[in-house]
Amino acid sequence: MKAQSSIMEYLLLSVFILLMIMSLIFFLAWWQSSQFGLEQKKLKDQRVDVLMNRFINSPLFVTENSVFDDSKLQAIQSLRQDACQDLESMFGGDWFITIEVLNQHPGENIGECTASNYPDCGYWEMCGQGERNVSRVLPVNVYRKAEDRNDLALLTVGVYS
Amino acid sequence: MRYPNPPGNPQSSSTMRACSPMRIPSRAHTGTLPGTGGHTKAQTSIVLIVLLLIIFAALGIFLLSLARTVSQEDYMDLYANNLMLSIMKTDTGCSDSNCKLVSDTVACAFILSDWPCGDSGRTCLETANTSLSEYMSAFDLISRNYRYLFVVTSEFCSMTEEGCRVLTFGDTGLESYRGKKRVANYAIQKSMAGSQYNIKVRLYLARNT
Amino acid sequence: MITIYRLFQIIMSIVLSVFVLYLLIGYAGDYAGVGRSGARQKTINVFLQDVDNVYLSGNPVNFTGFSRDDYTSCHPRPTKPPKLWCFMEDRGYESKQLLVPVFTRLGNDVLITRSSLDLGWTRLDYVEALTGMTVVFNPTENDDDTWNLIKDIAAGFPDTSGHYPKTFFDFCDGSSLLIEDAAGAPYERREFLGIIDTNRDALSVCAAPLSHNHVLVTLSPSCSQGFANSGICVSPPANGVGHAYITGCPGNYVYKDPADLAALIIGGDGRDVFGDCVGGETWEFKNQLMLGSLGTAAGFMERRCGILKQLSETRDECRARYQDFESSMAAIGDLAGSDPYDISAMTSLRAELDNARAVWDSLVNMGCESRV
Numbered sequence A: 001m002k003a004q005s006s007i008m009e010y011l012l013l014s015v016f017i018l019l020m021i022m023s024l025i026f027f028l029a030w031w032q033s034s035q036f037g038l039e040q041k042k043l044k045d046q047r048v049d050v051l052m053n054r055f056i057n058s059p060l061f062v063t064e065n066s067v068f069d070d071s072k073l074q075a076i077q078s079l080r081q082d083a084c085q086d087l088e089s090m091f092g093g094d095w096f097i098t099i100e101v102l103n104q105h106p107g108e109n110i111g112e113c114t115a116s117n118y119p120d121c122g123y124w125e126m127c128g129q130g131e132r133n134v135s136r137v138l139p140v141n142v143y144r145k146a147e148d149r150n151d152l153a154l155l156t157v158g159v160y161s
Numbered sequence B: 001m002r003y004p005n006p007p008g009n010p011q012s013s014s015t016m017r018a019c020s021p022m023r024i025p026s027r028a029h030t031g032t033l034p035g036t037g038g039h040t041k042a043q044t045s046i047v048l049i050v051l052l053l054i055i056f057a058a059l060g061i062f063l064l065s066l067a068r069t070v071s072q073e074d075y076m077d078l079y080a081n082n083l084m085l086s087i088m089k090t091d092t093g094c095s096d097s098n099c100k101l102v103s104d105t106v107a108c109a110f111i112l113s114d115w116p117c118g119d120s121g122r123t124c125l126e127t128a129n130t131s132l133s134e135y136m137s138a139f140d141l142i143s144r145n146y147r148y149l150f151v152v153t154s155e156f157c158s159m160t161e162e163g164c165r166v167l168t169f170g171d172t173g174l175e176s177y178r179g180k181k182r183v184a185n186y187a188i189q190k191s192m193a194g195s196q197y198n199i200k201v202r203l204y205l206a207r208n209t
Numbered sequence C: 001m002i003t004i005y006r007l008f009q010i011i012m013s014i015v016l017s018v019f020v021l022y023l024l025i026g027y028a029g030d031y032a033g034v035g036r037s038g039a040r041q042k043t044i045n046v047f048l049q050d051v052d053n054v055y056l057s058g059n060p061v062n063f064t065g066f067s068r069d070d071y072t073s074c075h076p077r078p079t080k081p082p083k084l085w086c087f088m089e090d091r092g093y094e095s096k097q098l099l100v101p102v103f104t105r106l107g108n109d110v111l112i113t114r115s116s117l118d119l120g121w122t123r124l125d126y127v128e129a130l131t132g133m134t135v136v137f138n139p140t141e142n143d144d145d146t147w148n149l150i151k152d153i154a155a156g157f158p159d160t161s162g163h164y165p166k167t168f169f170d171f172c173d174g175s176s177l178l179i180e181d182a183a184g185a186p187y188e189r190r191e192f193l194g195i196i197d198t199n200r201d202a203l204s205v206c207a208a209p210l211s212h213n214h215v216l217v218t219l220s221p222s223c224s225q226g227f228a229n230s231g232i233c234v235s236p237p238a239n240g241v242g243h244a245y246i247t248g249c250p251g252n253y254v255y256k257d258p259a260d261l262a263a264l265i266i267g268g269d270g271r272d273v274f275g276d277c278v279g280g281e282t283w284e285f286k287n288q289l290m291l292g293s294l295g296t297a298a299g300f301m302e303r304r305c306g307i308l309k310q311l312s313e314t315r316d317e318c319r320a321r322y323q324d325f326e327s328s329m330a331a332i333g334d335l336a337g338s339d340p341y342d343i344s345a346m347t348s349l350r351a352e353l354d355n356a357r358a359v360w361d362s363l364v365n366m367g368c369e370s371r372v
Helices: A002-057 A068-091 B040-091 B104-109 B123-138 B140-145 C004-058 C144-156 C189-195 C256-267 C278-310 C317-333 C343-364
Strands: A062-064 A067-069 A097-101 A125-126 A133-144 A149-161 B148-154 B166-168 B180-194 B195-207 C061-063 C073-077 C083-088 C091-097 C102-105 C110-116 C123-130 C131-141 C168-173 C216-219 C233-235 C241-245 C253-255
Touching: A002 A068, A002 A097, A002 A149, A002 C004, A002 C253, A067 A068, A068 A133, A068 C278, A097 A133, A097 C102, A133 B040, A149 B040, A149 C278, B040 B104, B040 B123, B040 B195, B104 B123, B104 B148, B104 B166, B104 B180, B104 B195, B123 B140, B123 B195, B123 C073, B123 C241, B140 B148, B166 C073, B195 C091, B195 C102, C004 C083, C004 C091, C004 C102, C004 C110, C004 C123, C073 C102, C073 C278, C091 C317, C102 C278, C123 C256, C131 C144, C131 C189, C144 C189, C144 C216, C144 C256, C216 C256, C216 C278, C233 C256, C241 C256, C253 C256, C256 C278, C317 C343
Parallel strands: A067 A133, C102 C123, C131 C168, C131 C216, C216 C233
Antiparallel strands: A062 A067, A097 A125, A097 A149, A133 A149, B148 B166, B148 B195, B180 B195, C061 C110, C073 C083, C083 C091, C110 C123, C233 C241, C241 C253
């Protein structure tokens, strides 16, 4: 009886140690996969940051740093997929940007811009596709060519998962 | 262990030794009877194992949280700087050249606060106040999570220097706030009433507590 | 006698040790071979991150990551998509897709700088990553076209004052190099451009011994394959466009802006492990990216002009100029898709770019546009 109970104790201890080893294995596997996931997220965040910095400085979109020209935005948006394909060779693929004017003046609209309502609009979206993305926002200006005026706006840049 | 010789078995004097106390083996080495030292060692081991597991988990959570913080810092610095830049460059809606942009209005408010802004019926100071609060509240991230303070000084004066004019817009409690604050700077060069002014605007942002 | 508890301890210790050793050996086995390759790949990635940062900010950066390894060659290749290819110890490494035009001449110490082609209505940036080098000019004629070309070439390189490593400029006359400052070194860009206007002469064909850090640029109307002893041979331009040849390499390269010449000179007359001319590959890569960007920019501007012409707020005099500018952008968009080896297409492109700049300047002067 004494011998049996002592063997039982050791068996129990062995089981716990094996459980510890198993949990260590699972922990390492989880750690590796979470590190991988974190690395992927970090790369996506970095890509969003690089894209954001390129867009706010690119003469294709802006008149000066962080001041978007509404006529340039309108031109690019009106070209739709053709523009996206051209921009992919310069900026890579699987991204989107939106620019949304925030301050509405009396009698003016700030809805989505189309071929018929420009310049009485205030929202542009380029290369949008799908839902799952990593995105960041940044305060910028939109220069209104027709009114010779700077409006306050929000730039959203995202990359797709 | 040696037992004293029974009577009738004399031992040689060279091997005669004094009796040593009898050594009783520790029960823990054999771990025989429950309720004695055996359980204590096993329980200690189990506790150690559980402690190790908790340490691993805590380490993992700590490292994960650290990774998230670093990339957010750079982004918030860029956000703060662009927030300052974009607000200063925005039109106020006023046609007077001293009040056209927010930066013009802020500079005018600093130099001549009672200057009338065109036909609006408001002074530079009032226009600056209205524009800054309206534009800052347009950003959800700021209006929901942050307090802000704009501090306007001459470029050659520091905020704490005696005799320096200082103009503020926003939460003046941030001046004495000792927690983490983000800072963005903007320089304005303005000619007004025949003189040239170099004005410094500083934006402080702090998370709502 | 060994106790049961002691036996238990020994067995469990062995189990744990085997487990830990298995992990360690497993990881070490996986990464031992990959480790050095991974480190080299990481160096390339970090280098390209610095290139991206310089492209965005314009602030020069000094990069010393390549000092740890001996790269046989490392240059952009005009593949689809374009990538940076490096070779070291019989192994090749390729980067991710290159989105930024970068010309490389790498070494232990590299200065990464940004230059621009200012077209008036837009700007095309490119990056130069250079180890210490000297551009040695050998003009065989003494005329304005030649000296203006030398100025254009020098302007396409970075001014390395206050930075390291340096890009120097020199002249070669027969068997000697001419420029020596008080410290015995040739001039950097600013000093070099300062002396060009006052010291002009035709020089004899260069026969001076040059190190691998020197790149000889011969300027002669007689340029052809095999004319120069080494480096690049550039014939004078006609209407801003001309031919250039790389010694030892086939190919009749057409230049239309300083970036074409910078790509040829920085790439040089060496060959990579595929046997391709590095200068030629760099030039093709430059045109693949920058002509593509030019075509895209022109297409967007053409559409923009169409929109602005129809706006009621646009003044009539602006409307007429937008019409001219729209036609110019359409022509540039078409020509940007031409073969960069085709000199007549590139001559037409250059003419349209000059015309577009003139129309843009008039739009700015009339108050219809602001400077980019």
